[in-house]
Amino acid sequence: MKAVLATDLSAASEATIQNETCLDCLGRIGIDEIHLVTVVPSNVHSGMPGIDFEKRRERSIRRYRRVIEAAGFDVEVHVVRGTPHRRIIGIASTIGASLTVVGSRGKSPLENRVIGSTARNLARTTETPLLVNRIERGVDDPVVLKQHLFQRMLYATDFSENAERAFEAFSYLRHATQEATLVHVATPKDPALPEGVDPEQRLGELAARLEDWGIDAEIVVRQGDPADEILATEAAVNPTTVLVGSRGHSRLRRLLLGSVSEDLVARATGNVMLIPPA
Incomplete structure (x- = not known):
């Protein structure tokens, strides 16, 4: 499996x-080839006053490549120019990536918050599964907040087709997952579910599948605003990653998993993994 690892060369994205644990988690789910991508914004050039970007970029990329290769991965480097999220999506599509990984917030040497905005844009438009890796904020030497990326998963579902597709990610995540909480949020704004779906029964069936894979699973049904209740569940169970589809079944925009996933990327305390539609 191939993964795109996007970096703006900042301390946060580094x-x-x-982090050896993060790289080990990627290896556990079957990633063996990593494409390291850095995008130079179109409005930045090496001749800008006070910017020694070319040398910084070369030093950082060499160091990153050595670290990733030492962890046992094949590595390809892509240095491109353009709009970050568009170029990342393009590269992921071209190489047939199974996963794109991006930091949740970063401040590049160019004084642009490249990765922070890129994560939000990728959440809206990604065509491959996206892992938004939560990095410590407000410090000079940040660390990954949840190093064991897939150890404890929180899976949120509205029982839509794309939510079911997100659940299928456990077919490879299970090699790194020990515990999972499955949550559905019922809301009076749009109470309709696919015909014949009983939330607790359906969650129980999904939990049984995870148990068959050796994953300890529990189910939660909540009522209220989807994003708020998913985040409340995150606070209660402390997962390493929230797993959700990036589109849902509801016709109401607020209930679309597209808007919920955007909220999760902005507000979750841990990592967020988004699965786009087929």
């Missing part, structure tokens, strides 16, 4: 690359 945290994942330098």
Whole structure:
């Protein structure tokens, strides 16, 4: 499996690359080839006053490549120019990536918050599964907040087709997952579910599948605003990653998993993994 690992060469985006546990987790789910991508914004050039970007970029990329290769991965490097999220999506599509990994917030040497905005844009438009890796904020030497990326998963579902597709990610995540909490949020704004679906029964069936894979699973049914209740569940069970589809079944925009996933990327305390539609 191939993964795109996007970096803006900041201390924040470096945290994942330098973290042995994070890299080990990627290896456990079957990633063996990592494409390291850094995007130079179109409005930045090496001749800008006070910017020694070319040398910084070369030093950082060499160091990152050594670390990733030492962890046992094949590595390809892509240095491109353009709009970050569009170029990342393009590269992921071209190489047939199974996963894109991006830091949740970063401040590049160019004084642009490249990765922070890129994560939000990728959440809206990604065409491959996206892992938004939560990095410590407000410090000079940040660390990854949840190093064991897939150890404890919180799976949120509205029982839509894409939510079911997100659940299928456990077919490879299970090699690194020990515990999972499955949550459905019922809301009076749009109470309709696919015909014949009983939330607790359906969650129980999904939990049984996880138990067959050796994953301890529990189910939770809540009522209220989907994003708020998913985040409340995250606070209660402390997962390492929230897993959700990036589209849902509801016709109401607020209930679309597209908008919920965007909220999760912005507000979750841990990592967020989004699965786009087929």
